[in-house]
Amino acid sequence: MRKVELGVFMPVGSNGFLMSKRTPRYHPTFELHHQIAQVAEDIGLDYLFWMGKWMGFGGESGFWKNTIEPMSVASSLAPLTKRLKLFATVNPLLFHPAVAAKIITTIDNISGGRFGINVVTGNTLEELEQMGVVPEGYGDYRYEYADEWIRVMKMLWSQDRSTFDGRFFKLADCVSDPKPIRKPYPYLVSAGLSAEGLSFAAKHSDYQFVGLRPADVERTRAAAAAEGRSIKVVTSMLLLHGETDQAAEREFELIREDLDTEALDNLIASFERDNRDSYKDRTSYLRQPNTVGFGSGHPVIGAPDTMAEKLAQLIVETGIDGIQFTCVDFVKDLKLFGAVVLPKLKAILARHDIVVADAPAARVAA
Template identity: 55%
Template sequence: MHTTDTSRHAEFGVFMPVASNGFLFSTTAPRFEPSFGHNRDIARLAEEGGLDFIFWMGKWRGYGGTTGFWDQSLEPLTLATAVAASTERIRLFATVSPLLLHPAVAAKTIATADECSGGRFGINIVTGNTLDEYLQMGLVPEGYDGARYEYADEWCEVVKRLWAEDSVTFDGRFFHLSDCVSRPKPARRPTIVCAGLSDEGLAFTARQADYSFVGNASPAVAKVRELAARAGRGIRVVTNLFVVQDSTDGQARARFDRIRAGLDNEALDNVIAGFTRSDRSSAEFRTHFLRAPDTVGFGTGTTVVGGAETVAERIVAEVVDNDVDSVQFTFPDYLPDLRALCADVLPIVRERLARQGITTGEGGRRG
């Protein structure tokens, strides 16, 4: 990922399987528990295939059901730093929750990860789309849900200052630092992503982040760009596609239908119940998405089913018609599916985008 410029450049990445069963709650989908080896192999394959970045969510409590959805998960900062040693070019993004890391600890941890990766590290800031996983730890301050973005704004200000200034004295509502130092500094400020979809979340993203991860919420694209422009900033937009690819459209549809037939409704209901306990404005949108007939998981993004030509056409449409800058992929079975995408789909995509004057590749181009 890179900072905004005047030319159009499209990037491609992988939403990594950091938790049980990736992003699918289905008894008929590939079943696995997360491991370093699996993530390392996916990262290497993505790098060899010319992708630009890999991206990890953070999850601290699963949703059970028959599939044990997300009941096992690896910590993303640690995992991303380990994977950095097994890659050379691809950029790495790990999710960070301001509730879990004091900004002084976060500043040094992220700077360390950035140093370990040779300057390829970035973060995704999540304030908590559900608070259950943080409530179990007793880490949610009173009134947090109504002030989560004020909290995140303070956190970001402190982290950014610690990355840039010799010492920081700060007296805010949530954080208080006196002559606080953090060394070494990152060589360049790590890229910041935010996935907030509420009005507050999009406004925070426009103020603080370099990328807005809108998932499958296409209407958010124009809105976050407008908010960033009002703040005198540019912002790039990331979307997510769940790719079910096969030799033909019909075979891909049959593959998807088999996954859908095994839908773990208990896990699905548990995910939705987590949203129901929150009064966030994005909860209704997320619930509607999870009840849709083409949904077989959480965090998957928009489902794309078809042969190579059909999948390529949809990726191009996301960049050209929906005005997104970056597309990251999830899969039913990561290694073979990513291999097929790199071999059969992305060459078509790159050629068609080039016709539109949109560049790709360049070794994970950075600003």
């Protein structure tokens, strides 16, 4: 039986992931994240995922003007949830590994082993440069830095005393107790698109985010297999419900027509400053006519039945292990998804021997 995990890409920044003047304008708050977590747990989803973002992209909509810090909000929701896995983004440049290891172990403890981190090396460096923390040449060795960082943490999580003499970190007989509840380590997630990013995922990650091409899914699994590991390959999707297919498609068009082009231009300029090879592909993708946001994922548009059919088809055809959803209105849309789309999706996928969101209700209620 194939198991596909479903999660929520939490709206860490203002206005979620939609860069439109039409969609709701709001700032992220603990209260909003608590509500989303409750719905996600009630409808049987598997995880919540928080990106880490330290500056927004302006525009009339104020895209990502306010952002909340992922590890602190995940920590606050750990005792308020019972079953969801909680994944928070961490950039190694911002935390010494001995400090990060301790914070992560603490949240692992609060959550009873449900916590994990998404290790990023900087999607754009502007947000880190504003803090003055980006070392000379970092763009060329960022995954080497992250690799050392995670290796140090793995030692601290598993050994009594750790001595490490690396290019970036030096530890002498360093202790870190207690150890995490989850063995061998708290969950590790990553999302790099570059060859170095893929290699990092293959060596360390339990989950890797990719786009929706089956070839990327295969390539990621093969890279992990070459390291003697298995990895779950996951992606993001935007849920856009309507009462009818036409109504949903029309709404998508209106969101697109009202795209905040100023915010989009600022985002693309931020990518171009870093001048990485991979960014040419990524900025051209952002110029595609169906762009409605950043990080919003592949749009799944339609009435609930259509949405269930489209999701099932994507799950069957791509071989993906997980999807995290973004929404226009997270609380409302996830409730509707749980009540109307999910039962139909489960029924279709059962015919393909695939299980989704199968949390036992009794455990949710316990």
